[in-house]
Amino acid sequence: MEKLAWMNLLYDFYGQLLTQRQQKFVELYYAHDFSLGEIAEQFGVSRQAVHDVLKRAEHILTRYEEKLGLVAKFMDQRRQVGEALALLDNSNNSLDEKTLMRVREILRSIMG
Amino acid sequence: MEKLAWMNLLYDFYGQLLTQRQQKFVELYYAHDFSLGEIAEQFGVSRQAVHDVLKRAEHILTRYEEKLGLVAKFMDQRRQVGEALALLDNSNNSLDEKTLMRVREILRSIMG
Numbered sequence: 001m002e003k004l005a006w007m008n009l010l011y012d013f014y015g016q017l018l019t020q021r022q023q024k025f026v027e028l029y030y031a032h033d034f035s036l037g038e039i040a041e042q043f044g045v046s047r048q049a050v051h052d053v054l055k056r057a058e059h060i061l062t063r064y065e066e067k068l069g070l071v072a073k074f075m076d077q078r079r080q081v082g083e084a085l086a087l088l089d090n091s092n093n094s095l096d097e098k099t100l101m102r103v104r105e106i107l108r109s110i111m112g
Numbered sequence: 113m114e115k116l117a118w119m120n121l122l123y124d125f126y127g128q129l130l131t132q133r134q135q136k137f138v139e140l141y142y143a144h145d146f147s148l149g150e151i152a153e154q155f156g157v158s159r160q161a162v163h164d165v166l167k168r169a170e171h172i173l174t175r176y177e178e179k180l181g182l183v184a185k186f187m188d189q190r191r192q193v194g195e196a197l198a199l200l201d202n203s204n205n206s207l208d209e210k211t212l213m214r215v216r217e218i219l220r221s222i223m224g
Contacts, residue, residue, distance in 0.1 A: 016179040067128040070182050085219040107197040
């Protein structure tokens with residue numbers, strides 16, 4: 001996954017653990033595509049200060065995922081649901097028994 | 113959900129954010145059903161000390177869930193997968209088109 005999408009995903013999961021300022025900068029930079037310079041201007045700080053806040057926020061978000069792995073867990077579950085859905089979508093109205101069994105297996109493994 | 117199951121779930125998600133001692137006590141008390149007295153004896157501390165560590169750990173885990181809501185998010189997804197699975201299980205080999213559509217709908221909503 002490219003960094004932008006990954007940071008947005010990490011922020012979606014752990015963003016509430018950042019300070020308000022970190023949250024604001026991450027949102028503007030990663031979700032709204034502001035440049036460092038634009039954020040700096042809007043907040044009356046230096047470009048370097050924005051850069052530092054973003055680096056710090058990225059580090060914090062990355063550390064939480066290293067510790068908890070909840071984004072990975074979620075992505076894995078999503079991948080499995082996607083697989084089940086693809087099997088159902090591809091079989092249209094002629095769902096054979098084998099496919100049905102496979103779909104059930106996948107869903108059951110998600111239920112743990 | 114009763115407290116024991118809920119604490120185990122919170123611990124499963126956020127336990128890595130606790131100190132080693134907090135982790136150990138929570139595991140013994142909630143997952144392995146040790147009493148406060150048994151933990152106290154094993155670690156050579158007072159029953160009150162064990163109680164305090166557990167209360168503190170519960171507070172931390174609860175606060176993370178209040179902030180992030182990831183257990184709730186996960187449980188909701190699980191509930192949806194369970195619903196899809198029940199529809200497939202109940203229809204055996206005679207899966208009608210309407211049920212199939214509903215299952216797809218559920219899975220698609222999980223994919224977001």
